[in-house]
Each structure stands twice: as structure tokens, then as C-alpha cells.
Amino acid sequence: MNKVKGLRVLIISTAVAAGSLVIQFTHEPIHAARQIETAPQGNANSGKDPGAESYAQHCAICHGDQRQGILPGFPPLIGINHRMTDDTITETVHAGKGRMPGFPNLNNGELSALVHFLTIAEPSLQGSGAHGNVPSGIAEAGEALFRQNCAFCHGRDAMGGETGPDLTESKLVLSDKTGEKIAEVIREGRPDNKMPAFNLSSEEVSSIIAFIHAREAAAVERPGGRRGVAVADLQTGNVEAGRKYFDGPGGCVKCHSPNGDLAGVATRYEGLQLEERMLYPRGAKSTVTVTSASGQKISGTLAYLDEFTVALRDSVGTYRSWPTNRVRYAVQSPVDAHAELFSKYTDDDVHNLMAYLQTLR
Amino acid sequence: MLSRRFLFLRSYFDMKLPNNFLISAVALAIACARPLFSQDLENAQLLNPTPDSWPSYHGDYSGRRHTRLTQINAQNAGNLTLAWAFQTNQPAQIKSSPLLVDGVLYFTVPDNIWAVDARSGHLIWHYYRPATKGDHIGHRGVAMYKGWLYFTTPDAHLISLDAKDGKVRWDKTIADVEKGYWTTMAPLVVKNHVIAGVGGDLDNLPGYLRSFDPESGATQWQWDVTPPTGTPNAATGGMTWMTGTYDPDLNLLYWGTGNPTPVLNGAPRPGDDLYTCSIVALNPDDGKLAWGFSVSPHDTHDWDAVETPVLVDGDFHGQRHKMLMQTSRNGYFFVLDRTNGKSLLTIPYGPVNWSLGVDKQGHPIPNRAKEPAPDGRLIAPDEGGLTNYRAPSFDPKTGLFIVDAHPSYSIYFAKPADGAYGWAGADYGLWGKGVIEAIDYQTGKIRWSHEVGAGGSGAGVMTTDSGLAFTGDGYGNVLALETSNGKTLWHAGTGSPMQSSPISYELDGRQYIITSSGEVLFAWALPERGQSAAKQTSTKLH
Numbered sequence: 001m002n003k004v005k006g007l008r009v010l011i012i013s014t015a016v017a018a019g020s021l022v023i024q025f026t027h028e029p030i031h032a033a034r035q036i037e038t039a040p041q042g043n044a045n046s047g048k049d050p051g052a053e054s055y056a057q058h059c060a061i062c063h064g065d066q067r068q069g070i071l072p073g074f075p076p077l078i079g080i081n082h083r084m085t086d087d088t089i090t091e092t093v094h095a096g097k098g099r100m101p102g103f104p105n106l107n108n109g110e111l112s113a114l115v116h117f118l119t120i121a122e123p124s125l126q127g128s129g130a131h132g133n134v135p136s137g138i139a140e141a142g143e144a145l146f147r148q149n150c151a152f153c154h155g156r157d158a159m160g161g162e163t164g165p166d167l168t169e170s171k172l173v174l175s176d177k178t179g180e181k182i183a184e185v186i187r188e189g190r191p192d193n194k195m196p197a198f199n200l201s202s203e204e205v206s207s208i209i210a211f212i213h214a215r216e217a218a219a220v221e222r223p224g225g226r227r228g229v230a231v232a233d234l235q236t237g238n239v240e241a242g243r244k245y246f247d248g249p250g251g252c253v254k255c256h257s258p259n260g261d262l263a264g265v266a267t268r269y270e271g272l273q274l275e276e277r278m279l280y281p282r283g284a285k286s287t288v289t290v291t292s293a294s295g296q297k298i299s300g301t302l303a304y305l306d307e308f309t310v311a312l313r314d315s316v317g318t319y320r321s322w323p324t325n326r327v328r329y330a331v332q333s334p335v336d337a338h339a340e341l342f343s344k345y346t347d348d349d350v351h352n353l354m355a356y357l358q359t360l361r
Numbered sequence: 362m363l364s365r366r367f368l369f370l371r372s373y374f375d376m377k378l379p380n381n382f383l384i385s386a387v388a389l390a391i392a393c394a395r396p397l398f399s400q401d402l403e404n405a406q407l408l409n410p411t412p413d414s415w416p417s418y419h420g421d422y423s424g425r426r427h428t429r430l431t432q433i434n435a436q437n438a439g440n441l442t443l444a445w446a447f448q449t450n451q452p453a454q455i456k457s458s459p460l461l462v463d464g465v466l467y468f469t470v471p472d473n474i475w476a477v478d479a480r481s482g483h484l485i486w487h488y489y490r491p492a493t494k495g496d497h498i499g500h501r502g503v504a505m506y507k508g509w510l511y512f513t514t515p516d517a518h519l520i521s522l523d524a525k526d527g528k529v530r531w532d533k534t535i536a537d538v539e540k541g542y543w544t545t546m547a548p549l550v551v552k553n554h555v556i557a558g559v560g561g562d563l564d565n566l567p568g569y570l571r572s573f574d575p576e577s578g579a580t581q582w583q584w585d586v587t588p589p590t591g592t593p594n595a596a597t598g599g600m601t602w603m604t605g606t607y608d609p610d611l612n613l614l615y616w617g618t619g620n621p622t623p624v625l626n627g628a629p630r631p632g633d634d635l636y637t638c639s640i641v642a643l644n645p646d647d648g649k650l651a652w653g654f655s656v657s658p659h660d661t662h663d664w665d666a667v668e669t670p671v672l673v674d675g676d677f678h679g680q681r682h683k684m685l686m687q688t689s690r691n692g693y694f695f696v697l698d699r700t701n702g703k704s705l706l707t708i709p710y711g712p713v714n715w716s717l718g719v720d721k722q723g724h725p726i727p728n729r730a731k732e733p734a735p736d737g738r739l740i741a742p743d744e745g746g747l748t749n750y751r752a753p754s755f756d757p758k759t760g761l762f763i764v765d766a767h768p769s770y771s772i773y774f775a776k777p778a779d780g781a782y783g784w785a786g787a788d789y790g791l792w793g794k795g796v797i798e799a800i801d802y803q804t805g806k807i808r809w810s811h812e813v814g815a816g817g818s819g820a821g822v823m824t825t826d827s828g829l830a831f832t833g834d835g836y837g838n839v840l841a842l843e844t845s846n847g848k849t850l851w852h853a854g855t856g857s858p859m860q861s862s863p864i865s866y867e868l869d870g871r872q873y874i875i876t877s878s879g880e881v882l883f884a885w886a887l888p889e890r891g892q893s894a895a896k897q898t899s900t901k902l903h
Contacts, residue, residue, distance in 0.1 A: 070493065144494070147494070147495075147496065148492075148493075148494070148495065148496065148497045148515065149497055151496060152496050152498040152563075155563065155783070155784055156541075156563050160784065160787050161563065161783075161784045162663065162744065163744060163745065163790065165787075165789070166787065196452075196454065197452070198452065199451075199452035228787055229737070229787060233736055233774070233776065234736060235736075236735075236736040237736075272789070275772070276772075276789060276791065279739075279770075279772070279791050279792075280770075280791045280792040306814060306834060306836040306838060307834065307838070307849060307852070308838065308852060308854075338792070339770075339792050342712070342739070342741065342770040342791075342792065343712060343714070343741075345739055347730070347734075347736075347737070347738055347739055350737070350739055350772075
């Protein structure tokens with residue numbers, strides 16, 4: 001999967017393909033038909049512009065009233081002029097492509113008006129009330145997909161929900177202007193965090209990314225009404241009490257030192273991320289020593305352990321595994337001390353410890 | 362990818378086959394005075410399922426997920442082998458529990474039903490209805506009555522299809538997807554009622570349960586979990602997204618209800634928020650409430666009480682009771698008298714730190730100091746709960762209630778800026794692990810526990826009369842455990858953890874165990890006689 005990443009970016013950025021998706025569905029576009037039936041009269045794009053009229057008559061049933069597409073079956077046409085030349089658009093409309101029917105009977109005047117309409121600036125989406133901050137039709141198409149696939153965990157507005165974090169505050173989202181990193185997470189999932197991988201087309205992925213970025217922009221415009229946890233929220237503890245807990249009942253000093261491994265920790269992490277790592281550092285390494293039947297001892301980083309198989313990565317990086325019933329093994333897992341503390345903490349202990357760690361700059 | 366998309370409705374069913382079968386079936390039926398191949402799943406079969414069937418979500422009305430079959434036992438379980446595997450060739454994980462009727466398995470993911478030959482794993486038909494709206498979080502399976510299947514969709518429709526070929530008979534609306542509802546659950550058929558619930562706690566919407574006429578699809582009744590949206594000081598929510606159970610003697614339907622909304626902010630909905638996070642008993646003929654028991658009064662942690670309400674008749678401290686048991690997502694194990702909803706036992710089955718104990722009526726007392734707060738509260742269990750929708754199992758011989766538990770901790774946040782709509786806060790899981798636990802139902806004591814890995818497993822449990830408990834670990838191993846002590850007798854690596862609950866049936870004298878992992882359905886069985894002999898020969902050669 002990783003090898004095609006470069007290709008994927010290319011696909012996302014250059015080929016929000018009119019043709020490649022059109023052929024994928026063979027069922028009736030019921031949803032689209034309903035939208036047409038219920039579209040209010042005097043739609044912004046119907047009326048005087050003959051290109052808009054032609055679009056409404058021939059194209060909107062599949063590509064949406066606002067050219068936003070109806071994914072996954074029908075691609076958005078917004079920005080089509082960045083992906084296809086006028087000639088190619090003309091040819092596609094005239095002859096069809098894949099499952100898309102051709103419209104050979106359009107006269108030259110209507111055809112050129114339609115192509116002109118398709119290549120002018122993006123339509124306004126002010127009529128689409130519920131998501132007034134979504135700036136583009138692609139994002140609107142992505143919203144539908146986001147609701148189906150992502151909203152349960154990340155919230156319908158991408159601002160967090162059941163088990164999934166607020167994406168509008170995600171460092172990965174904020175830093176990923178091209179969408180490459182988001183696309184990778186969508187396609188490959190995050191098995192460690194139980195996020196599944198999604199098998200979506202490039203067009204679908206890019207529409208979801210457009211929606212997430214639109215939500216990010218909306219969140220920046222409206223601070224205050226946000227979910228998620230701000231650094232300022234986590235300042236209720238007492239530094240001195242936290243230091244005492246660290247040195248005393250917490251037992252933190254058994255493994256950690258404010259001048260050693262934790263020196264400057266508050267410059268490396270902050271806010272919720274620091275608190276989560278403080279409570280349980282995910283991905284912490286364990287070591288294992290395996291003793292074979294012949295008495296040979298092999299040590300390394302624990303790579304896998306279930307009831308039946310133990311595996312390690314040795315000092316040169318080689319993966320080695322054994323059936324658990326053929327060897328003896330001993331796992332050293334210092335991170336377990338964090339799990340053992342859960343039943344002992346008060347909420348004040350957590351807040352105080354957090355206050356103390358934030359002084360380690 | 363393209364081929365998947367084209368597969369929207371394809372029938373592989375050869376009409377000659379059932380006709381021939383019907384003729385022989387009629388002859389056999391006369392000979393045996395019992396329908397062997399009917400295509401009609403009658404009420405009698407739902408009440409007393411035969412070993413060659415798994416005709417409803419839980420296998421029978423009791424929700425015990427226990428099979429009487431004994432061919433696979435502690436002595437031979439180590440020989441279990443793959444009978445077949447069915448690839449769905451699509452990306453959604455299978456979270457459904459299959460039905461098995463007349464030798465055909467029916468199972469689902471969102472927008473999809475497969476009918477698969479239960480002996481060979483060959484496709485009979487596939488139904489695909491892509492919904493462009495509604496949440497596609499998962500799908501639990503279909504219901505069947507007479508020759509018809511009942512299927513819920515992400516956009517909250519109930520669809521009746523011909524079990525023979527997947528042709529749609531009718532399509533009704535359960536709820537309005539535009540308001541934020543969706544459906545995932547396998548309906549429950551009781552007498553001439555098809556009972557379906559709803560999902561949707563991204564919005565402040567009332568949950569309800571609705572009964573449909575199996576022939577016409579007309580609504581027969583609706584029971585509302587909460588008052589309507591906008592009622593002052595009242596919760597909405599209480600989604601009804603898991604299949605309930607039924608006691609034919611008492612003629613009562615038992616159902617678990619989901620969390621209240623707004624989810625993490627309890628301030629706008631003071632009090633117990635009835636009947637969210639509750640177990641309710643309803644009359645299946647008119648939907649009237651007989652009793653309700655609040656499992657998580659005033660929940661602020663998203664702990665739906667929809668886990669299977671398991672029905673057991675038996676001794677409780679010397680007295681015979683008609684009991685209802687639930688290992689609830691909030692971390693408590695409940696035993697109720699199901700005739701009246703009175704508590705017999707309420708006790709945690711893992712780490713729980715959000716309550717001040719249990720009141721005299723058996724309800725946990727929520728600790729207000731553990732409600733989500735701006736600076737965070739450390740909470741056990743996490744939002745996924747100490748268990749979730751995958752089924753537990755009750756083993757009548759040992760009296761053990763076996764559940765896939767998930768000891769876990771998390772932090773919960775809520776502040777005024779999070780508002781009072783939908784989620785209204787944020788929570789973050791910190792740590793969890795999976796443990797299969799065997800609970801003594803009379804005391805709540807854990808008789809044995811079997812660790813199944815960091816993070817948790819997600820597999821349901823099914824027990825057998827031969828003393829086996831089938832489940833899975835967090836690494837993708839299917840496990841056969843000894844019910845009495847939790848020891849592993851057999852395992853098979855499938856590559857992906859099970860997110861569903863096993864079922865079992867016997868066809869042509871061969872017992873099958875069906876599990877799923879990822880997007881693949883697996884059938885396990887003992888080697889057939891020929892294979893068994895071959896295996897012995899090859900063993901000798903070594």
C-alpha cells in the first residue's frame with residue numbers, strides 16, 4: 001500500500017475523474033431524482049443562463065444540483081476545468097464515457113453554453129443551510145460520505161464523538177494541507193487506535209478530506225463553541241501536591257526522573273497529549289527473554305505475544321518467534337506500572353501530577 | 362473494486378433445485394410427519410429451534426446463545442478444522458450473527474445481505490442496496506419469518522425480501538434518516554410481529570421500538586423510550602439498537618435501551634432519564650410497558666444498556682425464579698426477576714469507579730463527582746464499556762454466565778462550550794484489555810478468567826452442551842475453551858479479531874461452528890470420516 005502513495009497523491013490532485021467513476025453504479029439514482037423533484041423553483045442556477053438550464057435538464061440528475069456530485073457513484077464537476085480541457089469536456093458530453101450517456105443531440109450553441117457553465121467559477125452553496133460553512137461542492141459530497149463512514153466516531157461535524165478525536169484540532173489534519181497524510185490514515189487505518197481502513201476511491205477520499213478541511217476552517221472561524229480539550233482546561237492542579245505524588249504514593253520515581261527522561265517533557269508535549277502520555281504511554285516497548293528447550297537464552301524487544309506465540313526483535317532487528325508451549329519466556333513491561341495506578345488515582349492526583357509535569361520545561 | 366460495485370443484486374439460485382427438493386420434502390414430510398424443507402419458518406420453529414437451524418439472532422428467544430449440540434466436545438475439539446470460508450470481498454467488518462434456516466445462512470454488513478449454502482459455503486444470492494444516507498457503523502443481521510427476510514438499512518428502512526432469491530417484497534420506513542436516525546439491528550419476530558429498533562445518538566432524538574406486520578409491513582405499535590424532543594428537563598435518546606429476547610409463557614418482550622442525549626452533559630436532563638439505559642418488559646401484542654428497570658440512572662458516559670437480556674429459569678439461593686441477566690456496558694452484572702423487574706443481584710464484574718454503590722432496589726447510584734468535567738474525570742470502564750454488543754452466553758450445566766469483558770480506563774471531559782446537543786463533550790480511552798470471564802450468577806463471583814489480549818477482543822461467546830465455550834482473542838485467534846475452567850482446547854488464527862458472536866448447527870450429522878473475522882465468514886467442523894482416516898494415515902507415515 002505504501003508504495004503507491006506517490007501515485008495516490010497524483011490521482012487525488014489531478015484526476016478527480018469525470019470518467020472513471022461514472023460507470024460504477026448500475027442502480028437508479030433515486031436519491032438524485034428526489035433532489036430534483038424537491039428542488040425549489042428559482043434555483044440559483046436555473047433561469048436565464050442557457051448553460052445552467054442545460055445542466056439542470058441533462059446533468060443535475062447525476063452530478064447534483066450544485067455540481068457537487070453524488071458520491072460514490074457520480075463525480076463532482078466543480079473545478080472540472082482544472083482537470084479537463086474544454087475540448088475534452090465537449091467530447092465527453094457529446095459522446096459519453098463509460099456509463100455516462102452521450103448527448104449527441106445538443107446543438108452547438110447549447111453545448112458551448114453548457115461547457116461554459118461547467119467551467120465558470122464554483123456555484124454558491126448558500127442554499128444548503130445546515131452546513132453553511134462548507135465552501136465547496138466537493139466538500140459537500142464529502143460530507144455525505146463522512147456521515148456514512150466517519151461520523152459515528154468523529155462526530156457529524158468532525159469535532160469528535162464516540163471514541164474518535166476532534167479532527168478539527170488534529171495536528172495531522174492541521175499540518176496536512178495537501179491531504180496526503182489524511183488519505184493515508186483513511187486508506188490504511190490506525191490499527192493501534194482501532195481505526196479501520198476504508199476502501200474508498202481517490203475521489204471519495206479527496207471529497208472527505210475537503211470536508212474535514214472545511215470543518216477545520218469553520219472551527220477556526222467560530223472559537224468558543226468547540227469540543228475537545230484545550231491546554232487551559234488542564235490547569236486546575238496544584239504543582240506542589242503533584243510533586244509530592246510523583247515522589248511519594250505515585251511511585252513515579254521508580255522509573256522516571258524530572259532531570260533525566262522527563263527533563264523538558266512539557267516542551268515536547270502539552271495539554272491533552274501530555275496528560276494521555278502521563279496516564280498511559282501508548283506504544284511503550286517491553287522486553288522479553290526467551291529460554292529455548294536447550295537452555296539458550298535470547299533477549300530482545302517484545303514484538304508479539306498471544307497465548308500461542310511469543311516473538312521478539314533481537315539486537316540486529318531480526319524477528320524471531322516461538323510457540324509458547326515449547327519455550328519459557330519472561331516479559332519485562334515497565335509500562336504496566338501505569339495501568340496499576342489507575343485504580344489508585346483520585347482525579348485530584350491526576351490534575352496535580354499534570355500541574356507538576358507542566359513545570360518540567 | 363469495480364466488480365464489488367457491480368454486485369448489487371445477483372441471484373445464483375437455480376429454481377429447479379428447490380422444486381425437486383420440495384417434492385422430496387413433501388414425501389419426507391408425510392413420512393416423518395415433520396417438515397424438513399419448508400422454506401417456511403413458522404412460529405413453532407422460532408419457539409423450539411431444531412438442531413439444524415439458528416433461526417433468530419440469538420438462536421432462540423432466551424438469548425443464552427447456548428447450543429444443545431454435542432458432537433464437538435472436549436476430547437475432539439483439538440481436531441477442529443476449516444470446513445469452508447466465505448469471502449465477502451468488500452471492506453466492512455462482519456458484525457452480524459448469521460441465521461441458518463433450511464440449510465441456508467443469511468448474514469449481513471451495512472447495505473448487504475449474503476445467502477450462503479451452509480454445507481459448502483457457496484454463494485446462493487447477494488443483495489446490495491447502497492444507501493447514500495445514514496450511519497454505516499455496523500450491521501447485526503436479518504430476521505426471518507415464513508419465507509421472508511427482514512433487513513434494516515443505514516437510512517432506517519425495514520425491507521422484506523424473499524429468502525429464496527433476495528427479491529424485495531416491500532420497503533418501509535422505520536425512522537427519518539434526515540433527523541439523524543439509522544438502523545443496524547436484526548429485528549425480532551414474535552408471533553405475527555416484526556420488532557425493530559433504531560440508532561442515533563448524534564442528535565437529541567427519542568428512541569423507540571416499532572412493531573411491523575410481517576405480511577404488509579404496516580406499523581402495529583410503537584413504544585417510545587423517552588418523551589418527545591423539547592420536553593423540559595427530560596432526556597432524549599434510549600436507542601433500541603440490539604435485538605431483545607422473549608418469554609412466551611409470560612408473553613413479555615425484553616429489550617435493552619441506549620444512553621440518554623445529550624450524551625456527556627447530564628445537566629439539561631436531571632433525574633434518572635427513564636427509560637434510557639434500562640431493561641424494559643413490553644407486551645409484544647400492543648407494545649405496552651409491563652415494567653422497566655434503570656440500569657444506569659442518569660448516565661453521562663454513553664453506556665447503552667442494550668447488551669443481551671438473557672432469560673434463565675432456575676434456582677437463586679434456594680428459590681426457583683424466572684430470571685433475566687445482563688452484563689451491562691456500565692460494568693455491573695444484573696439479575697432480575699423477569700416477572701416483575703425486581704432486582705435479585707447487582708454487582709460489578711470488573712473495575713467500576715463511577716458509582717457510590719447500589720441502592721436497595723438494585724440500581725447503581727451515580728457519583729456526581731464522576732460526571733464529565735472541564736478538567737477531566739478518570740473513569741472505569743471506558744466508553745466502549747466493560748462489555749458491548751457482542752453476545753455473552755449462559756451455560757445451564759455449570760450455571761456460568763460467560764462474557765467477553767473489557768477492563769478499561771478513560772478520561773471524560775465536558776464544559777459549557779460543548780453545549781447540550783448530541784455528544785456535548787469528549788472522552789478518551791487510555792487503556793484496556795480483554796478478559797473472558799465466567800460469572801457465577803448467584804453470587805457474581807468470577808469463577809475463572811481468561812486473558813485475551815491488550816486492547817480487548819470484541820468477540821461474542823457461545824457455549825455448547827458438551828462443555829465448550831467458543832469465542833476469540835484480540836489477535837484474531839478463534840478459541841474453544843473448556844466452559845468449566847476456561848482452559849484453551851483449540852485455536853485457529855484467522856488474521857483479524859472476531860467482531861461478532863459464534864453460532865452452531867448440525868447438518869447431515871455434522872456439527873458446524875460459524876465465526877467471522879474481518880470480512881470473512883468461517884465454518885469450523887470436525888474432519889469428515891474420509892479426511893479423518895487420511896489424517897490418521899499421514900500421522901502414521903510421520
